[in-house]
Amino acid sequence: MNPLGEKYLRKNFLPFLFCPGCGDGMIVQAFLEAVDDLGIINDLALAAGIGCSAWIPVYIHADVLKVLHGRAIPAAIGLKATRPSRKVVVFTGDGDGLAIGGNHLLHAARRNIDITVVMVNNQIYAMTGGQVAPSTPVGSRTQTTPYGNLEKPLDGCKVAIAAGATMVSRWSTAHPKALSRTFKKAINHKGFSFVEVISQCPVQTGRYILGSGAPHFNLQWIKDHCVPVEDPSKIGEVEAQGKIPVGDFLQIEKPEFMEEVQRMNQKVKEAQSKGGER
Amino acid sequence: MKGAERIEIDRRYCKGCMLCQYVCKFEVFEPGQERSALDYLMPRPVKLENCRVCRLCESHCPDMALFVVARKKGGEKE
Numbered sequence: 001m002n003p004l005g006e007k008y009l010r011k012n013f014l015p016f017l018f019c020p021g022c023g024d025g026m027i028v029q030a031f032l033e034a035v036d037d038l039g040i041i042n043d044l045a046l047a048a049g050i051g052c053s054a055w056i057p058v059y060i061h062a063d064v065l066k067v068l069h070g071r072a073i074p075a076a077i078g079l080k081a082t083r084p085s086r087k088v089v090v091f092t093g094d095g096d097g098l099a100i101g102g103n104h105l106l107h108a109a110r111r112n113i114d115i116t117v118v119m120v121n122n123q124i125y126a127m128t129g130g131q132v133a134p135s136t137p138v139g140s141r142t143q144t145t146p147y148g149n150l151e152k153p154l155d156g157c158k159v160a161i162a163a164g165a166t167m168v169s170r171w172s173t174a175h176p177k178a179l180s181r182t183f184k185k186a187i188n189h190k191g192f193s194f195v196e197v198i199s200q201c202p203v204q205t206g207r208y209i210l211g212s213g214a215p216h217f218n219l220q221w222i223k224d225h226c227v228p229v230e231d232p233s234k235i236g237e238v239e240a241q242g243k244i245p246v247g248d249f250l251q252i253e254k255p256e257f258m259e260e261v262q263r264m265n266q267k268v269k270e271a272q273s274k275g276g277e278r
Numbered sequence: 279m280k281g282a283e284r285i286e287i288d289r290r291y292c293k294g295c296m297l298c299q300y301v302c303k304f305e306v307f308e309p310g311q312e313r314s315a316l317d318y319l320m321p322r323p324v325k326l327e328n329c330r331v332c333r334l335c336e337s338h339c340p341d342m343a344l345f346v347v348a349r350k351k352g353g354e355k356e
Contacts, residue, residue, distance in 0.1 A: 001288040005342040014291060015316060016341055021295035025340030176337040202295075216300035219338070 021215025
């Protein structure tokens with residue numbers, strides 16, 4: 001077994017319950033590489049909801065919070081608020097993060113609290129049997145859209161940027177090294193960081209949307225359709241060709257929520273010690 | 279020149295997706311006849327001398343079952 005796995009995985013839970021050729025295992029490995037380089041396994045706190053990708057943190061030998069469907073982000077915010085020294089990372093899927101927990105994503109980004117959200121996008125509700133998800137492309141045939149999907153997909157990165165996230169990136173499982181680098185940057189970033197990972201699902205997306213359940217076909221589809229962009233102004237150009245732009249889209253500095261809370265507490269205490277005026 | 283001493287494939291975890299064979303540019307792997315503990319046909323590193331230790335197969339293994347052991351400089355074993 002991979003030495004990273006020997007070091008950081010819960011052996012009694014192995015093998016992974018992911019289907020053969022699933023991208024989630026690659027994300028575990030890229031994440032562990034980042035954690036190993038930073039040496040933060042003891043400070044790590046992971047949270048996840050429900051879904052295939054929500055099984056990612058369960059295998060990692062760190063503190064894990066497994067909560068209701070879509071509610072991983074509020075649980076992570078509570079964790080960060082009570083233990084600000086922890087590095088909190090949320091693993092969520094596209095259904096978990098954009099549909100059921102979409103509201104929480106908006107408000108966590110607006111608050112700019114120092115957590116990292118990793119959204120694994122496989123373009124379908126995979127665990128429940130291949131129903132249409134908010135990120136399913138137009139015209140895709142799924143179990144619930146047998147004549148083709150009519151709804152336009154929701155772009156998680158654009159939503160996060162609009163809601164006020166301070167670090168937004170998108171990579172895919174076909175770029176494992178870049179993904180690991182981005183995880184490192186996202187964990188170290190002070191503020192809300194959102195990393196979307198385009199992942200392959202040979203069993204649901206592959207068979208129903210792309211036309212083949214072979215793992216290599218799905219990986220090649222990601223390689224062909226994910227175009228790295230250096231300059232965020234080129235995103236529109238890539239999208240016009242029907243491809244998915246990947247890269248580090250945004251990294252800015254803004255006041256972080258927990259620091260603001262502590263500053264406010266300090267101010268109130270000082271005011272109270274002076275005699276109750278605000 | 280970089281080379282691999284051996285490529286370990288853990289037969290407890292391999293699910294035979296053959297992504298290692300697909301991503302390898304030097305055709306090191308081929309489908310084998312041996313079955314893993316999960317009853318999938320495992321890949322076999324047949325042309326080990328072609329390996330350049332780029333570790334693409336390792337980072338693309340979805341089950342973290344594969345590991346490339348690099349040969350040390352001067353042909354010594356690790």
